[in-house]
Amino acid sequence: MAKVIFDTERCKSCELCIDFCPRNVLGLSKQLNRQGFYPAYLKDPERCTGCGICARMCPDVVIEVWRDDDEKSEG
Amino acid sequence: MAKVIFDTERCKSCELCIDFCPRNVLGLSKQLNRQGFYPAYLKDPERCTGCGICARMCPDVVIEVWRDDDEKSEG
């Protein structure tokens, strides 16, 4: 199981995480954050592999990714 | 026959013409010029071939070289 945590207040809706997620499990929320952006969120947590690619492409260090130790990355 | 003309007042006694003359026919005069240098002169005009090397190595454009048209350069 993977855990993807968004520091939503820092997100700028650039969608790079969404573009690069190999599982296509990310989307933009409909709720503006305080900066005035629609932050990204994990819309389909089940399919996330915890590969961390989203975090590595996020220019604003919004995302943290945690994963069960034995699981393998697919990214 | 070659003619080597020195604009002696401009000579600075650097001796480069002397060093590079393939015929070793140049020397320094014993008479100071107005700049305070002992200017170079052609001490052995007979042996000069008019090759022009002295002129081409003179940093101060002191030397002019003329030669009979039919003669060949050896420089």
Next chain:
Amino acid sequence: MTHEILMAGFGGQGIMFMGTLLAHAGMMEDKEVTWMPSYGPEMRGGTANCSVVISHEPVASPLVSEPTALIVMNRPSLERFEGTLRPGGLLVVNTSLVDRRPERQDVRLLEVPANEMADRLGSLRVANMVVLGAFVQASRVVTLHSIKQALPEVLPQHRHGLIEVNVKALEAGAALASGGQ
């Protein structure tokens, strides 16, 4: 009479365009005008505001620190500028993006649900024109006619297709202001 108008909102809301249009209209009415953007640091984002002064005399300072009219397009702008409006001045609020009532009681208030109105006109982007139409109607700084005349001057040639919807928005705003007062 010297009108000193301050307009403020988000970067993308067309604040500068509103101001430019107003200044152009003023010039076309042979008035003295100045338009002055607030320009931020050498970088992106944040809020935008601009000052327009329209007068029958040469304009002294182009900077408006105590406006006679204030147009706020979003809430942060209301927070920041509400206090600067002169007593008796005109306060125009885009209620679509400002979710609180102004505190000032000593000013004329004009509320415009600009985004909703613009949406109804089929283009969210003309919310600024709705507000401008309402403002001009309520303040009489320039005529609505001058604003319309200024449109083709200010819009680049390749955007002239947008004149129509802009005019509609201006008129909708003006109608609201004359009706709603």
Next chain:
Amino acid sequence: MTHEILMAGFGGQGIMFMGTLLAHAGMMEDKEVTWMPSYGPEMRGGTANCSVVISHEPVASPLVSEPTALIVMNRPSLERFEGTLRPGGLLVVNTSLVDRRPERQDVRLLEVPANEMADRLGSLRVANMVVLGAFVQASRVVTLHSIKQALPEVLPQHRHGLIEVNVKALEAGAALASGGQ
């Protein structure tokens, strides 16, 4: 009494060294001294001159425009500076390289055939010391003893071998000056 001495000659004649030695000697006698080279443009060649001031009081200006003593080592220097010497001043001329008599009649003249004398001592390079010895003897600005004491201070360690010939030259000059006056 303030001595303002100007020395002038060709670049290679050791003018600066003469001046430095004199200034050192002055300092060793607990006098106030300044040494000032004329420094030319950022390039090579030409003439050199330096000013030395020796006084019992703090030295006002280190620049000598009207010297109390003038030492000329070559003809161009005589041409250039003869007129600046104060009336009654001391004019030392290296007659080996100056082929005309000075025009000034209101000064003390000391003629030194320095190059010839140096040559006789076996080293053309000490012509400057001959002149300096003569000058010191004639002017009493400092003692010859002080000059000799200054030599090891001014000459770098690896040149101390030259002290002897320099001393000889100084003495030869001094002898000429005391004899010749």
Next chain:
Amino acid sequence: MREVFTRPKSMRKVVMHYCPGCTHGIAHRLVAEAIDELGIQHRTIGVASVGCSVLAYEYFDCDFQQAAHGRAPAVATGIKRVLPDRVVFTYQGDGDLASIGTAEIVHAAMRGERITVIFINNAVYGMTGGQMAPTTLVGQVTTTSPGGRDPRHCGHPIRIAEMLATLEGAAYVARVSLHDPAHVARARRAVLKAFRTQLEDRGFALVEMLSSCPTNWGMSPREALRWVKEKLIPQYPLGEFRVPEEEARP
């Protein structure tokens, strides 16, 4: 659970002022990760330049100096000469490093100055509103090349990595790109090497990063990264142009 990715310790938890999708943010993170990995946060001194990254000192959790436009390598030299056992890096844009600061970067490299340079090549002056940079591509429209860069008038783009690689003092010179995860991973390794080059006292190190400026290119962040891949990389080949030899320490 094991952490796959968390914020590097050397980065402060503040909102950065960069535009949405600007890869300056990724570059920052890579530097911070290298600092963390090498455990040098407490002896690292950064030098911020003038460009969009002028506020870098607000984002890194270490000592910083803000340098005049183009002069970061000189400032870094001043620091490094006083504190040779500290780690000094500069973070510079292409206007800063490849235009006004050309002399400073060339000479820092020539001297083999023991500093690490992070060079953000986004083919444009970001901060001042998208003017032409020396790295702007031929034909690229900017606010001061409205008809596209004309090589007849402004020449061809300058390739900094290749140029500096002609200098013996440049121990490590590499060009990387930030346009996709695989390249970001490679960039990360290059940054690490560049810091190691300094730690091992081998000489000057520079990593040129092809970076995006969606705002001034007038593109979405995604389009901008595609443009990096399709337009920038052909002009600016990726690779290592100089690597330190094991022994050779001048």
Next chain:
Amino acid sequence: MREVFTRPKSMRKVVMHYCPGCTHGIAHRLVAEAIDELGIQHRTIGVASVGCSVLAYEYFDCDFQQAAHGRAPAVATGIKRVLPDRVVFTYQGDGDLASIGTAEIVHAAMRGERITVIFINNAVYGMTGGQMAPTTLVGQVTTTSPGGRDPRHCGHPIRIAEMLATLEGAAYVARVSLHDPAHVARARRAVLKAFRTQLEDRGFALVEMLSSCPTNWGMSPREALRWVKEKLIPQYPLGEFRVPEEEARP
């Protein structure tokens, strides 16, 4: 009689201030000969830099501007942009061109500025009294490297020709030497080519000339030329590093 060698017409008949045996004089003559040969004296504008050759305007019989230290390429750019049909050349030393003027020469080359640069590399600052230059050899003693240039501290000498040859705008880049008649003859041809490159509108042209400074090297003119041959050339290989392609006009 036929003239084998006479003073070029483009040189004035005045005594030059250079030290005895300084090859600045030879370099001057080669430039004047090229101007004569190409028949461009009346449309040539020279740019003198700051260095021993600062007075170049007194020696050439053509219009001249004296430029601030290092800025001759910028000054030449200003002239050439105003008068594109004139011939513009700069004459710069290694302190001027390779140190303070690095940015200006790199960018003139990058732009492919249609100018001709005569670059006198004598491994030292001549005019100011023999300080270290970026071109000073490792170990070479100068007044500011009294223990010899230490590469650990000051890096290795910069090779300007090679560095500029990485730029596409540099149409002709060559290094020659003035240490003997054969090399002087080759240098002469390089200077001609560099002017032709401009006349044919091909781009930026530079000729680096290894030159002597007997005064600051503390050598006789003859020893100095031997030093050029034995020490300078090994560090600075002679040759053409870029030649204009027949067609390629950017």
Next chain:
Amino acid sequence: MGERILMKGNEAIGEAAIRAGCRYFFGYPITPQNEIPEYLSRRLPEVGGVFLQAESEVAAINMVYGAAGAGARVMTSSSSPGISLKQEGLSYLAGAELPCVVVNIIRGGPGLGGIQPAQSDYFQATRGGGHGDYRTPVFGPASIQEMVELVMEAFEVADRYRNPVMVVGDGILGQMMEPVVLPDPKPLDSLPAKPWATTGNQGRPPNVINSLFLDANLCSRHNEHLQEKYREICRREVRYELVDPEGAEIYFVAYGTTSRVVRSVMNRAREEGIITGLIRPITLWPFPQEPFERVVERAKAFLCVEMSAGQMVEDVRLAVNGRRPVHFYGRTGGVVPSPAEIADALRKVLEGRDPGA
């Protein structure tokens, strides 16, 4: 003369330069003046001119040197840090007597500072921030119309005296729009001949552009010539505006943007019955002495207002020379003094207090 059009100050500067016959611009981006190079990068090629973005401000000013020496009307523009970098070049231009126009859209300093409006480069502009005894005429316009006219005039003055001329403004003047009537372009064939320019010595002895004088006496003579020229500029090129209403006792002294804020204050003060005058230097160097002589007898005091910690006030003190009190009010770092603050300073002066304290 054309119709009134609404134009940004920076763009108006660019257009004015073109109408003055300037066809060459060398610059480097810096806020808040980027619209000048951007405008000219579009416009100059249209009129057969050259816009070139230099690698730095240092390169830019030296390109200006080359172009000016080649006989062109040429301009560069920058903002404070960039102008500092041009100081050596400016000294060279002044030394070699080359005409050009240099625009400084001043921002808050020192150092990187900010980009907001300031007038804190007054000393640098009026006293030659570079080395040596040189001066450059400095124009300080207060409106876009005046900016246009003074930029055009700057080219005339530059050519008349073979000297660089500076035009200073700030981000407000650069970024604001105001109606402006653009003067007709100067016909290029009416521009002054420059027989001294280096254009290739066809049929004349070579020309040399130079500021080197190895012999101190020659260098001194050259300086005397420059000083004589500067004295002539002082005699002939002083410009100012004097607002001198009946009954004024306090005279403001202010230029540029600040003078406009001062005018607001004067208008409001008059409504309260307080009559004030204004001396508005239009040339900052040569600084106008005349208006001070005209009012000093009846003035009670002068109040100099600047966006600086107090720079022009020194020239005011020198002009008044102790005859009346000179007070100062200034804001720094990009803050424009507000009408309320200035009114407050005025009140203090009226009460005989020092507003600086």
Next chain:
Amino acid sequence: MGERILMKGNEAIGEAAIRAGCRYFFGYPITPQNEIPEYLSRRLPEVGGVFLQAESEVAAINMVYGAAGAGARVMTSSSSPGISLKQEGLSYLAGAELPCVVVNIIRGGPGLGGIQPAQSDYFQATRGGGHGDYRTPVFGPASIQEMVELVMEAFEVADRYRNPVMVVGDGILGQMMEPVVLPDPKPLDSLPAKPWATTGNQGRPPNVINSLFLDANLCSRHNEHLQEKYREICRREVRYELVDPEGAEIYFVAYGTTSRVVRSVMNRAREEGIITGLIRPITLWPFPQEPFERVVERAKAFLCVEMSAGQMVEDVRLAVNGRRPVHFYGRTGGVVPSPAEIADALRKVLEGRDPGA
């Protein structure tokens, strides 16, 4: 304290810096100050310091910035054109409040000019030739002994106020030899601590060296802080020498080399029975007001002598503020005014004429 030794001015500057605890020098060759870098290139490595020849003056001043920010005592030196190039950097140093010492051995300008002595960079030094409202203390020594002492003091003042300090001289002071007693070296462990320096943030929050203030209000507040500091420097760091003999009516004002020529003139004048005084500013900024207050009542006139076209004379006028006539005599371009010329100027002033005319 050691014995009297004969030393060249430029070398004495280098030695004084070392004795002040300066271990870092970044510079670029330029006549007539080359003996400073040359001396330090030998001496600094001997004492564990670093001499680095930078690629340019611009690089040098920015290396100074980095080194100063890292907490070092650091110096650079140059001459006029090179100092012009350092103006941006100086403004940054002042803005970021970094201590350092900058020596300017002034030569004749403008432009390339010559290398002979001048004082024509007075404005640049005293009014911040760079951009923004900043100041640097400026010392103007008149002898090599004083040069040594002031260079050492310059480092103290720089650290005390976290501000660059300038020392100005000319080729005469740089090239001449005079006996000097070198003060003992400052023990390195006695130098002030610099907790603000960027040395790696072991155990404390990060330090940042910076002059950027995007918000105008913050920039303004920073400037107010700087101005407060400058006022404190004006209160505490003024230095001057007043020669005020009984019976003096005319007071010379002169500094540096010129003051020594003036002294010759005063000595000779006294022999003719003419008693004169001398105000010799030692700090050019802050400019000494006090000596003027002390003598202005009994002075008949002031005669300012400079190797410039008239720069310090503005400060003299500001100090005298119209209470007495202020006259000026100056030579430019590298010419040192001769005693005869100055005596002539004095004579004119005594006769009530203006020597400048």
